[in-house]
Amino acid sequence: MVDLTAEYRHVPVMLTQVIAELDPKEGEVVCDCTLGGAGHSVELARRIAPEGLLIGIDQDHMALDAASERLAREVPEAEALVLKGNFSQLDSLLVSAEVPGVDCFLFDLGVSSPQLDIPERGFSYTEDAPLDMRMDSENNTLTAAEVINNYNETDLIRILRMYGDERHAPRIAARIVAARSKTPIMSTRELAELVRSAIPAAARRTGGHPARRTFQALRIEVNRELEALEEGLGAAIRWANPGGRICVISYHSLEDRIVSHIFSEMSRGCTCPPDFPVCVCGNVPILHVRTRKAVPASADEVEGNPRARSALMRVAEKL
Numbered sequence: 080m081v082d083l084t085a086e087y088r089h090v091p092v093m094l095t096q097v098i099a100e101l102d103p104k105e106g107e108v109v110c111d112c113t114l115g116g117a118g119h120s121v122e123l124a125r126r127i128a129p130e131g132l133l134i135g136i137d138q139d140h141m142a143l144d145a146a147s148e149r150l151a152r153e154v155p156e157a158e159a160l161v162l163k164g165n166f167s168q169l170d171s172l173l174v175s176a177e178v179p180g181v182d183c184f185l186f187d188l189g190v191s192s193p194q195l196d197i198p199e200r201g202f203s204y205t206e207d208a209p210l211d212m213r214m215d216s217e218n219n220t221l222t223a224a225e226v227i228n229n230y231n232e233t234d235l236i237r238i239l240r241m242y243g244d245e246r247h248a249p250r251i252a253a254r255i256v257a258a259r260s261k262t263p264i265m266s267t268r269e270l271a272e273l274v275r276s277a278i279p280a281a282a283r284r285t286g287g288h289p290a291r292r293t294f295q296a297l298r299i300e301v302n303r304e305l306e307a308l309e310e311g312l313g314a315a316i317r318w319a320n321p322g323g324r325i326c327v328i329s330y331h332s333l334e335d336r337i338v339s340h341i342f343s344e345m346s347r348g349c350t351c352p353p354d355f356p357v358c359v360c361g362n363v364p365i366l367h368v369r370t371r372k373a374v375p376a377s378a379d380e381v382e383g384n385p386r387a388r389s390a391l392m393r394v395a396e397k398l
Contacts, residue, residue: 091118092328092387093376097185098122100369100394101324106130107182110173110318112166112311113137117146119185124150124157133159134176136166138215165215166311167303173318180320188308189330190214190298202298204290207268212294212301223297227270228263232256242305242333243296251277251293267294295331305333312341316365319397325366330389335373342368342395366395 091097097119103109103126111120114135124133133150137143143161150159164172166186173181190202201211201223210224230238232252239248254277255264264270271290278289299305315325329335345366349358374394376387 090384090386091122092187092384092390093374093380093392094119094122096374096376096392097326097328098126100326100392101183101185103127103131103183108132108134108178108180108320109183109185110134110181110315111136111185111187112169112315113185113187114146114161115142115187117149119187120146120159121150121153123183123185124154124159128154128157131158132178133157134173134178134181135159135161136164136169136172137161138163138165138218140217165307166314167307169311169314169318173314180323181315181318182320182323184315184319184323184325186308186311186315186325186327188304188328188334201267202294204267204271204274204288204294207266210265210267210270210297212298214302219302221301223270223301224263224265226297226300227255228259228265238300239293239296241296242299243292244332245292245296247278247282253277270294299331299333305337308334308337309341312338316341316345316397321397323397324369324394325397326392326394328390328392329373330391335391335393338393339373342366342393346395364398367398369394369396 103123105127107127108131109123109127111123111133114120114137117135120133120135127133135146137146140163143163147161150157160176162172162176198206198208201208210222210227212223213219235252235255236248239245239251245251251274254273258264258273264273274290274293275283283289312327319325327338329338346364346368347362348364349362350360351358370393373391376390380387
């Protein structure tokens, strides 16, 4: 039997920077939209206890169980409300929490290390398991196996290019379509080998495992990660109290681009030509962006925690 509490005790990425930027204070309401193993939430809860409220959201029931136990054990003085769901459902989740507003939001995007490490979840190309990749297997019916076996070749090329930056997408898609015409592709090892065989030998010598980009693209497609980010971030901006802070850690250029665009749009003021005597556009900035550029993890942290290598943090404040 897997010890879920131990499995979900991964090292939180950029913890020092997150605490410094969110600056949670006693009595505030904090929402960790990607609770995971509560690595960030434990430290956030300590700073808002005993009068504050920590709301933790995760779509993975295994993570919720582990995080609930850890919060109760390590920060018993803090009030914590753990909710199952995706941050794309943030509006309804916060309505159910019965809070008027939130002072700090945290989004730590991507897939958590324990999900990658448990083979049966189907996220890893180094283990043999069913092609699943669902973060919420109870409410999401789309699996990676369904994508691989049912999407047409054009759509496979599209998601491999868009979500995986895979330059060999046409070769991989063609190899998948040819293989599945004989028998369905149902395991992670089978798919990883197909991808390896589709990529030229010279290209396989650099850039890590040849199936890495394909598996990333499938995970993003199965879990609607980019659409969920847009919906969740929009809801967080609406629910943030005046002076509320929103911190997002992304691990993919597409994610970071979405965050940057939304923060930029919401911080834009009047767009009228300078020679207009009065403003007619009516644009009023809603956010102040506190990070001019995305902030990477420090070299020391990357050395001790490889998961932080691609991490980029952006922070905005509600006006």
